[in-house]
Amino acid sequence: MGKTPWGLTVRAVIFDGQGRCLLVRRSKQNKSFGGMWEWPGGKVDSGEDFAAALHREVAEETGLAVELAGLACSAGYDLPKIKVALLCLEARLVGSDEVKLSDEHDAFEWVSPIDIPRYEYMPGVTPMMLEYAKKR
Amino acid sequence: MGKTPWGLTVRAVIFDGQGRCLLVRRSKQNKSFGGMWEWPGGKVDSGEDFAAALHREVAEETGLAVELAGLACSAGYDLPKIKVALLCLEARLVGSDEVKLSDEHDAFEWVSPIDIPRYEYMPGVTPMMLEYAKKR
Numbered sequence: 001m002g003k004t005p006w007g008l009t010v011r012a013v014i015f016d017g018q019g020r021c022l023l024v025r026r027s028k029q030n031k032s033f034g035g036m037w038e039w040p041g042g043k044v045d046s047g048e049d050f051a052a053a054l055h056r057e058v059a060e061e062t063g064l065a066v067e068l069a070g071l072a073c074s075a076g077y078d079l080p081k082i083k084v085a086l087l088c089l090e091a092r093l094v095g096s097d098e099v100k101l102s103d104e105h106d107a108f109e110w111v112s113p114i115d116i117p118r119y120e121y122m123p124g125v126t127p128m129m130l131e132y133a134k135k136r
Numbered sequence: 137m138g139k140t141p142w143g144l145t146v147r148a149v150i151f152d153g154q155g156r157c158l159l160v161r162r163s164k165q166n167k168s169f170g171g172m173w174e175w176p177g178g179k180v181d182s183g184e185d186f187a188a189a190l191h192r193e194v195a196e197e198t199g200l201a202v203e204l205a206g207l208a209c210s211a212g213y214d215l216p217k218i219k220v221a222l223l224c225l226e227a228r229l230v231g232s233d234e235v236k237l238s239d240e241h242d243a244f245e246w247v248s249p250i251d252i253p254r255y256e257y258m259p260g261v262t263p264m265m266l267e268y269a270k271k272r
Contacts, residue, residue, distance in 0.1 A: 047184075049182065068219075071210060071211060071222075074207060074210035074223065083204075085186070086207075087221055
C-alpha cells in the first residue's frame with residue numbers, strides 16, 4: 001500500500017422530473033470549501049457498503065429518498081492527509097422532491113446540466129463537473 | 137434503495153517501467169466471460185475497504201505488490217442479478233514484475249495503452265477501455 005491512505009467518497013446526481021439535478025452549497029462557515037457547490041453525498045464509512053452510504057448521506061443532507069440508476073462520473077484527487085476516489089451515481093427521486101437541508105449546507109438549486117459550469121466547485125472535482133455537463 | 141442491489145468492483149491499471157499496463161485473460165473454462173481480457177481486480181467484499189480489496193485481488197491474481205497512484209477510469213454496467221460500479225485505479229509496481237497467475241486467468245500481457253483496443257473485453261467495460269486507451 002502507498003504511504004497515503006485512500007478514501008472512497010460517493011455522490012448522487014439526483015434528477016427531478018424536469019431533467020434538473022440537485023446542487024447543494026457547503027455552509028459558508030465550513031472551513032473546508034465553504035460556499036462551494038456539490039452533489040449530495042460524502043465519505044463511505046469504514047466497513048460500509050457504498051450504495052448504503054450514498055442513501056444515508058442523501059437522506060441526511062437533503063431528506064430525499066432516491067433510487068440509484070447508473071454511474072455518472074468519477075474523479076481522483078488529493079486532500080492533505082488522504083487520496084480520494086470519488087464515484088458519482090445518477091439517481092431518481094422516490095417520492096417527495098422537498099429538500100430539507102442539514103447544517104452542512106445552506107442553499108440548494110435544481111440545475112439543468114447545461115448550467116452546471118455556472119457554479120463553483122472544489123478544485124479537485126471541477127474538471128469532472130464540467131466534463132459531465134458537456135456529456136449530458 | 138432500488139430493487140437491484142449494487143456491487144463495487146475495483147481494478148488496477150498496473151504500469152511497468154516501460155509505460156505498459158498489465159492485462160490478464162479470464163480462463164477459457166470460466167463460464168462468465170472466459171477468454172476475455174481485463175485489468176487485475178475484482179469485487180470488494182462486504183465490509184472491506186476498496187483499496188485493501190484491490191491490493192488483495194492484485195496479489196491473489198498476479199502475485200504483484202503495487203502502490204495505488206490515482207484514478208484511471210470508471211464504468212457502470214448491469215449483470216443478471218446486480219448492478220456494478222467499477223472503479224479502476226492506476227498503480228505502480230513495488231518490487232518484482234514477475235507475474236504469477238492464479239487459476240482464474242490463463243495468460244497475461246504487458247500492453248502499451250495504444251494497443252488496448254486490440255484485445256477483447258466484457259461488453260460492459262469495452263467503451264471504458266477504448267476511452268482510456270485514447271486518453272493515455
